[in-house]
Amino acid sequence: MTDIGLPGMDGQQLATEARRRRPGLGILFVTGYDNLIKEGQLLREEGFEYLAKPYGYEDLARALARLVGFEGPLR
Numbered sequence: 001m002t003d004i005g006l007p008g009m010d011g012q013q014l015a016t017e018a019r020r021r022r023p024g025l026g027i028l029f030v031t032g033y034d035n036l037i038k039e040g041q042l043l044r045e046e047g048f049e050y051l052a053k054p055y056g057y058e059d060l061a062r063a064l065a066r067l068v069g070f071e072g073p074l075r
Contacts, residue, residue, distance in 0.1 A: 001027075001028040001029075001030065001064075002014050002015065002027070002028070002029060002030070003029070003030050003031060004029050004030070004031040004033065004050075005031060005032075005033065011029055011031075012029075015027045015029070015048070024047060025047065026047045026048075026049070026067030026068060027047065027048050027049070027067075028048075028049045028050070028051065028063055028064065028067060029048065029049070029050040029051070030050070030051045030052075030053060030055070031050065031051075031052060031053060032052070032053040047067065049063045049064075049066055049067055050063075051063055058074070061074050062074065
């Protein structure tokens with residue numbers, strides 16, 4: 001889980017490096033600028049999710065569940 005806007009290395013660069021080290025790693029982007037992530041290339045790949053800020057606990061739980069392939073009810 002990373003913010004898309006980070007100082008130095010941005011979230012997409014971080015995700016690319018993390019995926020280079022661990023192929024198939026699920027990545028959850030969070031951002032206050034959802035247009036940046038929607039326009040990015042990474043969301044076209046499997047295993048990437050994003051949440052626009054502000055988001056609630058239930059939104060976070062659903063996004064994480066999708067990343068790990070959980071299909072049961074969230075409590």
